[in-house]
Amino acid sequence: MNNRSQVYVGQNESALAVNKVLRNTYTLLAMTLAFSAVVAAISTMANWPHPGLILTLVGYFGLLFGVYKTKDSAMGLVFTFALTGFLGYTLGPIINMALQVGGGEIVATALGGTALTFFATSAYVLTTKKDMSKLGGLVTAGIIMVIVAAIANLFFQMPALHLALSAIMIPLMAMLIMWQTSDIINGGERNYILATVTLYVSIYNLFVNLLTLLMAFGGDE
Numbered sequence: 001m002n003n004r005s006q007v008y009v010g011q012n013e014s015a016l017a018v019n020k021v022l023r024n025t026y027t028l029l030a031m032t033l034a035f036s037a038v039v040a041a042i043s044t045m046a047n048w049p050h051p052g053l054i055l056t057l058v059g060y061f062g063l064l065f066g067v068y069k070t071k072d073s074a075m076g077l078v079f080t081f082a083l084t085g086f087l088g089y090t091l092g093p094i095i096n097m098a099l100q101v102g103g104g105e106i107v108a109t110a111l112g113g114t115a116l117t118f119f120a121t122s123a124y125v126l127t128t129k130k131d132m133s134k135l136g137g138l139v140t141a142g143i144i145m146v147i148v149a150a151i152a153n154l155f156f157q158m159p160a161l162h163l164a165l166s167a168i169m170i171p172l173m174a175m176l177i178m179w180q181t182s183d184i185i186n187g188g189e190r191n192y193i194l195a196t197v198t199l200y201v202s203i204y205n206l207f208v209n210l211l212t213l214l215m216a217f218g219g220d221e
Helices: 003-046 053-069 074-102 104-128 135-156 159-185 192-218
Strands: none
Touching (some): 003 159, 053 192
């Protein structure tokens, strides 16, 4: 086999690997979104109370740690569904609050905006195949800044800052979707479980922050 043939075979194998990760990621993402939506619906109808900030953070980071530790085994799937189910449960009280403020229209608008953002950003990267790795540093720094500011706001209780952070999170999550999708198609991400969790968390945060802004500016009050 000459060098040209070896290069062709290598490129073909790489393309197949990328397609497999992409296919598995979107399949698992669809399943986790459906599962999370069912849990969120049950939580909403049952009017379950919100677990609170501390329990939410402990549950989220604990399950996320489990995902990373078991990402190469079947247990990784178990932790992935546990994480997305838990986050689905936390959506119930938020959705109930939104329904009280502005009815189902606000929730539908947030869902539509989230879906549009995800499909638009994903389609752009999948179509252009641009390398979005440069977004990594910006997204990471932005998320850290938002977390620090959110913790500080627990003490200051400034509604304007809370809304500003929600507004910042929306473009950050859009960039995170682009970054993760680019990482998959350019061969940087080979673990579909981690890719799925990153995309799910981006979608979750998009929806929650869109809903927060819509409740603030689009409610009846």
